[in-house]
Amino acid sequence: MADDxxxxxxxxxxxxxxxxxxxxxxxxxxxxxxNADLLTNYLEGRGLELERxxxxxxxxSVLARLEGRDRDAPTLLLxxxxxxxxxxxxxxxxxxFAAELVDGEVWGRGAVDMxxxxxxxxxxxxxxxxxxxxxxxTLAYLAVADEEALGHHGAGWLTDHARDAVxxxxxxxxxxxxxxxxxxxxxxxxxxxxxxxxxxxxxxxxGTPGHASQPLRTDNALVKAAEVVRRVAGYRAPAVLxxxxxxxxxxxxxxxxWSAPLLDPDAIDRFCEELPLVGLAxxxxxxxxxxxxxxxxxxxxxxxxxxxxxEIQLDIRTLPGQTGTEVRAVLEELLGDLSxxxxxxxxxxxxxxxxxxxxxxxxxxxxxxxxxxxxxxLVPFMTVGATDARFFRRLGVPAYGFGLFSRxxxxxxxxxxxxxxxxxxxxxxLRLSTDLWEALARDLLV
Ligand SMILES: [Zn+2]
Numbered sequence: 001m002a003d004d005x006x007x008x009x010x011x012x013x014x015x016x017x018x019x020x021x022x023x024x025x026x027x028x029x030x031x032x033x034x035n036a037d038l039l040t041n042y043l044e045g046r047g048l049e050l051e052r053x054x055x056x057x058x059x060x061s062v063l064a065r066l067e068g069r070d071r072d073a074p075t076l077l078l079x080x081x082x083x084x085x086x087x088x089x090x091x092x093x094x095x096x097f098a099a100e101l102v103d104g105e106v107w108g109r110g111a112v113d114m115x116x117x118x119x120x121x122x123x124x125x126x127x128x129x130x131x132x133x134x135x136x137x138t139l140a141y142l143a144v145a146d147e148e149a150l151g152h153h154g155a156g157w158l159t160d161h162a163r164d165a166v167x168x169x170x171x172x173x174x175x176x177x178x179x180x181x182x183x184x185x186x187x188x189x190x191x192x193x194x195x196x197x198x199x200x201x202x203x204x205x206x207g208t209p210g211h212a213s214q215p216l217r218t219d220n221a222l223v224k225a226a227e228v229v230r231r232v233a234g235y236r237a238p239a240v241l242x243x244x245x246x247x248x249x250x251x252x253x254x255x256x257x258w259s260a261p262l263l264d265p266d267a268i269d270r271f272c273e274e275l276p277l278v279g280l281a282x283x284x285x286x287x288x289x290x291x292x293x294x295x296x297x298x299x300x301x302x303x304x305x306x307x308x309x310x311e312i313q314l315d316i317r318t319l320p321g322q323t324g325t326e327v328r329a330v331l332e333e334l335l336g337d338l339s340x341x342x343x344x345x346x347x348x349x350x351x352x353x354x355x356x357x358x359x360x361x362x363x364x365x366x367x368x369x370x371x372x373x374x375x376x377x378l379v380p381f382m383t384v385g386a387t388d389a390r391f392f393r394r395l396g397v398p399a400y401g402f403g404l405f406s407r408x409x410x411x412x413x414x415x416x417x418x419x420x421x422x423x424x425x426x427x428x429x430l431r432l433s434t435d436l437w438e439a440l441a442r443d444l445l446v
Contacts (some may be wrong), residue, residue, distance in 0.1 A: 008417050009120050009123040009434050010101065011021075012123060013120075013425075014106060015038055015431060016035050016082065016118065016119055016238065017106070017107075018097060020097045021084060022083070023085065023086075023145075024086050030059055030148075030153075031059075032154075035143065035424075036052060039082070041121060042122060042126065043125065046130060048065060048125070048129050049064065049067060051063045051064075052067075053158060053165075061145050061154055061155075062143045063141070063166065064125060066125060066129055066135075067384045068135050068137045068139075070136040073137035073138070073445065074137045074166065074170065075139075075167065075168045075169050076139055077168035077172070077392075078124075078141050078172055079141075079142040079171055080121050080141075080142075080143055080173065081118065081143070081147030081154065082118060082143050083145055083146055083147060083154075084109045085109070085148050085419050094422070094444065097109060099185070103428045104427055106425055107323055112175075112414060113417075113423070116425045116429065116433065117174055118143055118404045120434040121141055121371075123434045128441055132141075133442070135442070135446045136444075142158070142162075144158065153420065159395060170361045171361070171392045172400055172402055172437075173387060173401055174387055174401050174403070175387070175405055176189075176400070176403065177190065177191070178405050179405060179407050182252060182253040182377075183252065183253030183428050184253030187376040188376070189373070189378050190248075190378075191365070191400050191401065192387070192389070193244055193355045193401050194316040194353055194380075195246055195353060195354075195386055195387060195390060196386075197350050197353070198317060198349075198350045199316040199317075201316065201346045202311055202345045203331075203343070203344055204309065204311055205224050205225040205228060205311070205341060206309055207219045207306065209305060209307070210304070211304065221299055221308055221310040224310070224338060224412075225311075227425075229297065232292055232312075233332075236269065239269060239288050241263060242320055244354060246364070246372060247357065248380055248381055268288060287382055290319060291315075291316065291317045291326070292315075292330075294313070296311075297310065297311070298310065317384060320350050324349040328346075331389070350390070353394060354382070355400060356398060364443045368436055369404065372404060383401065387401060389401055404432040404436045406428040409425075
């Protein structure tokens with residue numbers, strides 16, 4: 001692997017953070033064109049093919065390709081997003097957009113989600129281009145806008161409107177890779193191979209208006225809605241111990257008193273209810289169940305008017321194979337006798353996606369990681385959130401979430417920094433990921 005250009009990836013990350021491409025979900029936010037310009041300047045003049053896409057003004061994505069010699073050889077796409085989520089500055093010990101380098105760590109919004117990887121991928125690509133690397137396969141790099149608001153102006157748009165340009169055989173993007181100690185000794189490096197789906201919906205509850213001074217025997221939509229929330233919150237979905245879960249538990253080396261119930265559909269629910277570590281319990285439960293969380297309720301117009309309508313919003317997350325039709329059937333059953341007064345309106349029906357674990361990419365990644373951490377093994381993991389990987393998985397392209405990190409951060413610290421306060425990354429982790437992408441291209445594409 002190359003000698004230390006840590007300064008280069010650190011500096012590029014700092015510039016990406018300082019551009020502050022904050023995506024608050026509105027079409028005009030993000031303005032990723034600033035990071036797109038930065039990356040274009042960084043990559044141009046190196047013999048790479050560069051292409052830019054701007055579906056709406058300012059929401060720019062950049063594609064760079066290091067063309068292979070053989071059209072039939074595989075294409076590896078390294079994809080990073082260039083936007084970040086907003087901050088609550090009060091919770092930060094340092095300026096979230098100053099990108100200060102303190103004690104070997106770069107601080108700032110996007111330091112782990114995921115400007116770190118976006119920077120390391122660009123540095124690896126430029127390094128290979130400068131070395132006149134000319135493999136059989138093609139190495140592509142895609143810096144996308146709008147990941148943090150579901151990718152409508154980024155990866156979602158590109159896979160719909162520029163499918164040939166972004167076509168690939170393998171995709172790597174966030175997140176994963178943070179070293180986790182195994183109960184059997186050694187390290188486990190989680191690879192995100194799948195993610196849950198979302199079925200966000202509104203329940204419109206009907207009632208009959210009337211004077212609130214005489215509530216007896218009225219048809220109050222708010223009272224009905226409260227009962228709907230009670231029924232939904234009481235739902236206990238059956239456990240689904242899918243392959244990714246089974247493999248993750250089998251390979252993590254948890255103590256027997258954990259792994260046995262976590263692999264038993266009849267015992268996992270009780271285990272999650274009673275485990276004192278509530279963070280782990282929630283995660284284990286979410287990875288193995290359809291979840292329904294009521295999050296918003298609105299009703300009423302005036303204190304003395306019986307409300308004739310109420311609206312409930314539900315955040316529903318599905319597992320591989322679970323469809324919107326099945327979700328609606330669950331909701332209808334929960335509503336029971338109330339269903340004729342409640343209309344279900346789906347706002348997003350985005351199915352779960354998963355990639356196979358048995359791929360040449362997996363094998364090469366594992367081999368390369370072992371050259372850094374000799375006692376490590378990859379483990380497949382499913383995230384309960386959403387990433388741009390899903391657009392490619394839906395096209396049948398294996399897409400993994402991965403990056404290589406030092407052991408400076410724990411899994412809990414890493415998780416807490418996603419969309420949280422005091423986000424930062426150590427320069428050793430930046431170097432490890434940069435070296436990994438370079439080695440991966442050399443191994444997989446030659
Ligand atoms: Zn991200």
